[in-house]
Amino acid sequence: MSREKNGDRICEDNRRQFLKAVGLGGLVGLAGCTGNEPSGTPTSGDGGGDGGDGGDGGDGGDGGSTETEGSNGGASSEMKMFIKAKNQPLTHLDPQAINDGTMIELGTVYDTLLDYKKEDPTVIKPMLATDWEPVNGAQQWVLTLREGVEFDDGTPFDAYAAMRSLQRAKNLEAGQSKPYAWIESVEESGDYEITINADGAYGPAPAQLTFVTTSIMNPTALDEHRDEENLGHEYFKTNVHGTGAFDFQEWDKGNKFVATLDTDNWRFDIDDPPANLVIPEEANIGTFRGEIIREQLTQKQRVAKGDVDVSRDINWTNTQEIVNNNDNVVLYDGGPDLYAKYVFMMCQREPTSDVNFRKALAYAADYTGIAEELFGTGVPWGVPWPQGIPFRVTEGQYRQNIEKAKEFLQKSSYDGRELKFRSIKGSTNDKVGSALVANFEQIGVKMNHEDIPWSNLYEQLTSAETMPDLLMYSGWPDVADPDGPAVRYWSEYWPPSGWNTAYYANEEYDELYIQARESGDRQKRKELYQRMQEILIDEVPIIWLYQEKYQRAINANVPNYSYTPGDFNYVPAHQFTKNG
Structure with missing residues (x-):
């Protein structure tokens, strides 16, 4: 069980007044904002597919940490804009229906019930829930919810909202x-x-x-659209109603996403916050802007100039060149990431159904x-397990061995046909x-390899x-x-409801x-x-094939x-300091 340290809430009125007084409005203007309504209004733009994969979550955790780092407060001298670039267009704004890199942006405007420690993602931390406890051998989970949190229209976050x-x-x-088939029902067992x-x-x-797909959404909006097709998905594709650190301002599909710091956000009211919720006194990001820059060269040039703070998609050669040739750019090395490169082999059709061929x-x-x-x-x-996952087995690890490959090929049913090999x-x-x-x-073995847009690839992979x-x-x-990795091989997790893409x-x-997944015994789970x-x-x-090192x-x-593992969940820009 984990319990967040309690304390009387203190209002950071001075900080809030300061934040409102400095140039947030000007920053929004720089970002090209078209309005100030929290739910926002997207502008039209070119569409296009998106890359990445949704994945699933998992933790055997018995709770988070009681670590605290003081109260959130203070004020910086000038608010700044943080710009993060990537080459994949956002497809929509519904956090519970995400299959792609949209997660980066939506984590700024939505919150989840729980969070995890950036330095050690096996440790679960408080977010909108302050306490979580298994009951009846983990057949039930009781969560105590944070009080004093409101949505964009003043609707309180409470048990009904969760x-x-x-x-x-x-x-x-x-x-x-x-991923949420394990939930049989949810009950309000108290106001919070x-x-x-x-x-x-x-x-x-x-x-x-x-995980972002369990983002907490305004229950007033959910109830208003509950009878619409797919529980209001069409509405929430273009409207945001969350409790995140930033207020949604603009989404120009295929081009940009803009959000501004919510100076009345619940985070500013926490006394003795856990480490994941601390807002440093020097934090000064007033606007988060996500930009879609499809060309590698353009990303490289803009990072070098300093008008993009970080880009997700610059290759290693260009990264080294930028860092070596520009004093205003440094290398961020986060070490091996959970983000990895897979090649799925279709297990329900010859010749890849033959284990010897695989x-x-x-x-x-290689x-x-x-x-x-x-x-x-x-x-x-x-x-099967990337570095960073508990109970990892490395015996039998695959490495290139052409002699062995030929031996298994000879045992297989491969008949010389050319195979279809696709990627994003x-x-x-x-x-x-x-x-x-x-x-x-x-x-x-003959292969016909072709890179195709994500939207086309997703359409293909969702059917056997x-x-x-x-x-x-x-x-x-x-x-x-x-x-997390284990569910990807469960036979009930085939697409489109899951990511067992090898079928x-x-x-x-x-x-x-x-x-x-049903065991609470760590040793038994390990075995x-x-x-x-x-x-x-x-x-x-x-x-x-390989795990990526998070080097940017x-x-x-x-x-x-800082970033969260996988670089897809969110970038905690409200905790950042930007100098100069």
């Missing part, structure tokens, strides 16, 4: 409801307490409640060359895909009939719990998976998860930049 949001996350057909009744014991519940391809891949030489900032992978359109995928095609040709033979994209477990199925694995990994290493439904060229004037 209950309605979780009900929608579970039942929304437009999103990924499968909810009880989540699980469909059987469910240890990873706290971590599931950290092993041949897995041994043909993990080290692609990760360290071609990509530059990759960590060779080769096993982009320079990195084009290079990595070409390298893999060359690797496979070394053992006599249209799924390519091989499909490469990057993904991540939402938090560092074994349930893998194994009865023993499924049984072990259910036992592991189960390790056996599950042994099965996966033997049957290799995926080529586990960032503006040297943002000394306390």
Whole structure:
């Protein structure tokens, strides 16, 4: 159980008055804002597909930490704009129906019930819930909710608000409801307490409640649109009603997302906040602006000039060049990330349904060359769990072995046909895909590789009939719990409701998976998860290619930049300081 340190709330009126007095309005103007309504009005723009994958969450946690770092307060001398660029257009603004990189922006305007420690994502921390406790062997979870929080229209956050949001996350057909199939029902057990009744014991519940798809939404808006198709998804695709640190201002689809600091936000009222909620006195970001910049060269030039603070998509060669040639840019090195490159092999259709053929391809891949030489900032992978996930098994780790690859190919049913290999359109995928095609040709396997827009690729992968033979994209477990990667191989998690994109199925694995997620015994979970990994290493439904190191060229004037694992959940810009 975790309990946030209680204390009398103190109003930071001086800070708020100061923040309102400094140039927030001017910053919005610079951002091209078209209005000040919290729900915002998107402007029209070019569409386009989006990349990434939604993933799932999981944590076996028994709670967070009581660590505190004093009260939030103070005031900075001048408010600044933080600009983060990426090449993937936002598809919509509904946080509970996300399959892509939209998560970066929506974490600024929405909150979840729980959070996790940036330095150690296995540790669950308070957010809108201050306490969480398993009951009846984790068949129920009781959450105590934070008081004094309001939505954009003054509606209070309370048990009803939390209950309605979780009900929608579970039942929304437009999103990924499968990760929340464990929720049987949600009850208001007090004005500021909810009880989540699980469909059987469910240890990873706290971590599931950290993910953006369980964002808490204004119950007034939810009730107003509850009878519409997909629980109001069309409305929430273009309107925001959250409790986040920033107020939504503008979304120009395919171009930008703008939000301004909410100077009346509940975060400013916390006495003795836990570390994840501390707002440093010197924090001075008044506007968050997410920009879509499709061209690598343009991203590179704008970071070098200092008019973009960080970009997600600059390759390693260009990153090094920017850092070495510009005094105003430094290298941020976050080490190995949970974000990784997968190649899914379609397990329900020949020849990739043949485990010997899958092993041949897995041994043909040049993990080290692609990760360290071609990509530059990759960590060779080769096993089901990435670094950072507890109970990881490394015995049997795949590395390139052409002799073994040819042996398994000879045992397989491969008949010489050319296979369809697809990935998301982009320079990195084009290079990595070409390298893999060359690797496979070394053992006599023909591949037709093509990069296509995410929207087209997503349409193909959501059906077993249209799924390519091989499909490469990057993904991540939402938090560092074994349930995160484990669910990707559960046979009930096939697309479109989940991300078992290899369409893998194994009865023993499924049984072990259910036992592991229902167990509250850490040692038993360890044994189960390790056996599950042994099965996966033997049957290799995926080529586990490499993990990415989180290394970015960032503006040297943002000394306390940080990110959340996977770089998709949110960027806590309200905690940043920008000098100069």
